[in-house]
Amino acid sequence: MEPIRTVQTLTFNRGILTVMDIAQHDIYIYAPNNNMETDIINYGFSAPLLLVFGQKAFTKAEASDYAEQSGLAKIAAENGGTVIFVNPERGKNWDEEGYGIYEEVLGKTRLSQRGFSHGILYDRKIAHDPFEAEYLKKLDPDPEYFIFGSTVALYVYANGAGADYIARNYLKSVKGQSYMGDLGEGDLTMTAATLENLSSEPIVDTRDIRIVSISNSEQINGVLQKSCDHVVICDQLDVVSQYDAFIGDYKRWKGRVMTASNYRKEGIVMEPGRCMVKTSVDNKSADAARPEHEAGYVLFYDKDTNFSDPADPRPLLLCFHGGGDSAVATAMIGMWPEIAKKNRFILCAIEMHMSVTAAETMQVVKMLQNRFAIDPTRIYATGFSMGGIKSWDFFQEYPSVFAAVAPMGATVEPGENSQFETSARTNDSIPVPVFYTGGESSPLAELPCQAEKCVHRINDLFKVNRVSHPYHISFENKDSWQEAFYGVHGDIEKTFEDTDYPDSLTTVRYFRSDDGNIYTALASISHHMHEIRPNTCRIAWNFIRQFRRMPDGSVWIDD
Structure with a gap:
């Protein structure tokens, strides 16, 4: 042509x-x-x-x-x-x-x-x-x-x-x-x-x-x-x-x-917005030269829930799209708006987040807190592919803010951020509940069996979350691992079927930390390439929703 x-x-x-x-x-x-x-x-x-x-x-x-x-x-x-x-x-x-x-x-x-x-x-x-x-x-x-x-x-x-x-x-x-x-x-x-x-x-x-x-x-x-x-x-x-x-x-x-999805018929508000953020010193994108720049976002929430009642503050979930996707597309494909409606939380999907650092995203969070009655103990983050890497940014840089994170389908080396630069801050001591998942058939680096950087990430996660047994896994010796995808079995393991994809089975490995609680869940999905599915998002939410980040920085687990 x-x-x-x-x-x-x-x-x-x-x-x-x-x-x-x-x-x-x-x-x-x-x-x-x-x-x-x-x-x-x-x-x-x-x-x-x-x-x-x-x-x-x-x-x-x-x-x-x-x-x-x-x-x-x-x-x-x-x-x-x-x-x-x-x-x-x-x-x-x-x-x-x-x-x-x-x-x-x-x-x-x-x-x-x-x-x-x-x-x-x-x-x-x-x-x-x-x-x-x-x-x-x-x-x-x-x-x-x-x-x-x-x-x-x-x-x-x-x-x-x-x-x-x-x-x-x-x-x-x-x-x-x-x-x-x-x-x-x-x-x-x-x-x-x-x-x-x-x-x-x-x-x-x-x-x-x-x-x-x-x-x-x-x-x-x-x-x-x-x-x-x-x-x-x-x-x-x-x-x-x-x-x-x-x-x-x-x-x-x-x-x-x-x-x-038809959000109007389903009673879901889809509200696009924009706000000006001050450019953080660690922003290496095309917007780095600007003293400030706009961040676009799309909110999804139940139209019948009052999100302005300080007596009933509601959770906030940040959602980040993949490198070739958009905020709306990733939210829709994962059916996150439907999950938000059912569980009465605000979903905030950030657009073009590769140009919006973790520090700048926190300015968006502050803006939302000024507008809505958001429960400060229940702020979460999730994302797929590049958005999964962005979710790891909050594990590293703002562990005392987030109750839990659910990265999906990607990681970089610990200490590296989603702009593939050295993180402005690193976390080596504050446990953060994490649900992580990857496709067992993915051609990309999602699971420890697929790339050494994934081994390094899980090793770092075990240390920070004080998992009761260390992650002594070598990528070079993966053929002799006791478990094929992460190298180790969980203290508890569960499998979940997916009615939309009957051939796929999600296996979740739960690991106890030194205090006896489970903060770490590592999942893999059979017959699953590099993609996001609603079933994965539902499983992830059901895990992370139980955690709260208390004012003293500790993690509280709801019954």
Whole structure:
């Protein structure tokens, strides 16, 4: 595909429209105004990608008006997404359009943790200040533009000739270059299609695409009902209600359509925010030159719980995403918001935390404590992959603050932090309850059997938590270990099944400390690669929730 080096951006009363030229087609990306902090919070993985194929080519003004009047802009605004208008090749209509523009457009989707704004990636050529100018110099001086988003929640809205084009070409499994970039082919199959005013019978090769049929003949509806597992037939288009009832709760993940979280229906508040933090001396990221910088975060909490009652302070769990993920994506995949609702705690997922040090994160915690009634004895941290490494930062640097931590799927050497620098502080004497887990089949360094640094981390953990028997394990001698993954058996061992992944079994090894209490839990998951799963998060929470960090620094264990 030819790189897109220039785009045209237009501002309308209620949104921003960007024009891209993709294979001689005018593609309009409409980002409605919203209050979702979309310039700092990354919704690329979770937000719906709403593709519109009209009866004929839209003008720019027509596209903006249609997005707003149809309700598509409302859906996009509430979810941090965009509406993408796909026009036929210039000078042609849909009847003359050849196969391929669907893949061409989706091949220009990308995810990234920097450079996104109003639905476009790498569109900020003009720096806001000298510090940003220095950062942008390190990027491509003539950047390639992409559509910011993924195909996980891909919903097509097509009318007339545009609907005929989709119905004869794309109601099937589609593979191709996608938001995965250089990681290989991705799944471009739509999750749902709204087809209005079809003039010919559709060709359907994939049964799991959810179909909303609008104003179509009995014959066409009969074909759809025979060929698709999920079809709803309507006389008129009502984008918002049909999305809410039939489309928006579903996403395509790992080759199948799955039920997705709908926090509004589930009574979960999802609240994005930002706060200014003073840059700590140990920050080595691109923001290090700034005296202060913004930290983005997303809160999740039960809408029916009063989190401002000082007589009933509630726990706070910090959540940190992996190196290629986002705050919202990691929280959603792990189903942490549902766990937060059930257990009535506040979940705070920090965005782009690799640029927010542990010290700066504590400023975010302070801000939240000023706003909510947070139980100071029940502050926890968890994270996956790079976020797991970030969780270890709090074990090392703020042991007297955190009641427990639950790193998952990664570590660095003890004394090293998540920016791969020497930690500002180290902890060699204050026990911190820890639940750690890794995948037994992971290609990355998660368990002691997979890398020597993991051996060093567990050795340090045993010393700090004063586990009753020392961790005398040598990576070089792993073939003779008494236990395959950690090298030692726990004082107590339990196994947990996962109904979502029946082949996987989670084994948790619990170790007693010198005082007779269990502060250390080490888990491994069979048939598990480098990924985060809800079952793991539930097991982790059930372990760490029992601990409190008392004002004198001691650990209290609830009955």
